Amino acid sequence: MTAIDLRTTTSADSEYCFQLHKAAMGAYITAIGGWDEQIQRDFHARAFTPDRWQITADGTEVGMLDVEYRPTEIYLARIELHPDHQGRGIGSQLIRSLLRQARQEGRDLTLDVLVVNQRAQALYRRLGLHEVTRHGENDIKITMSTKPPQPGPIHRS
Numbered sequence: 721m722t723a724i725d726l727r728t729t730t731s732a733d734s735e736y737c738f739q740l741h742k743a744a745m746g747a748y749i750t751a752i753g754g755w756d757e758q759i760q761r762d763f764h765a766r767a768f769t770p771d772r773w774q775i776t777a778d779g780t781e782v783g784m785l786d787v788e789y790r791p792t793e794i795y796l797a798r799i800e801l802h803p804d805h806q807g808r809g810i811g812s813q814l815i816r817s818l819l820r821q822a823r824q825e826g827r828d829l830t831l832d833v834l835v836v837n838q839r840a841q842a843l844y845r846r847l848g849l850h851e852v853t854r855h856g857e858n859d860i861k862i863t864m865s866t867k868p869p870q871p872g873p874i875h876r877s
Contacts, residue, residue: 724813726774726785733775737784738764744783744800751836752860776801776810785814793865794822796831815847819866828867835860 729737741764742755749755769786776783783801787794796818801811815829822829829849833840841862849864 723778724810725777727777729768729770729773729775729784731770733770733773734764734768736775736781737768737773740781740784740800740802743802744806745834748834748837752834752858773798776814778805778810782810787818790827793828793830793867794818794825796829799831811843812847815844819847822866828865830863830865830867832861832863835862 738761742760746755749760772786774785774787775781776785782805784798786796786798788797789795796815799811799814818829830852831844831849832855833844835854841864844864849866850869852863852865852867852869854862
């Protein structure tokens with residue numbers, strides 16, 4: 721098992737987190753509508769939250785994590801690992817830790833994943849999450865959760 725340490729980001733980590741996002745998510749964003757550098761930089765400038773985001777490290781920074789603790793759920797707002805560090809169990813370890821915490825606290829674990837990110841969806845399913853709904857322009861996002869599925873078709877908004 722890889723040793724995972726989390727440290728809170730500072731404003732100095734902003735560019736690293738942007739470059740990580742580009743490396744980890746660039747191909748998926750390109751697939752759903754194209755990567756526009758300025759649009760992505762503007763999105764990052766609005767979304768980057770020092771002191772809330774965390775960076776994973778194994779002697780070196782390998783990815784980032786953003787978790788929101790809501791009244792009835794733990795929401796995994798963002799998990800991104802650099803492609804050079806994917807497939808080593810780091811993401812699985814992080815998500816399993818959140819799953820344990822959610823169970824202990826009587827909450828669900830919920831996240832959103834891009835519909836084109838089949839690899840991440842497969843991981844989330846292996847870890848016990850299931851599709852709840854699709855949303856966003858042209859249903860580009862899938863909400864997945866540990867919350868038991870409701871009978872009937874998957875709701876699309």
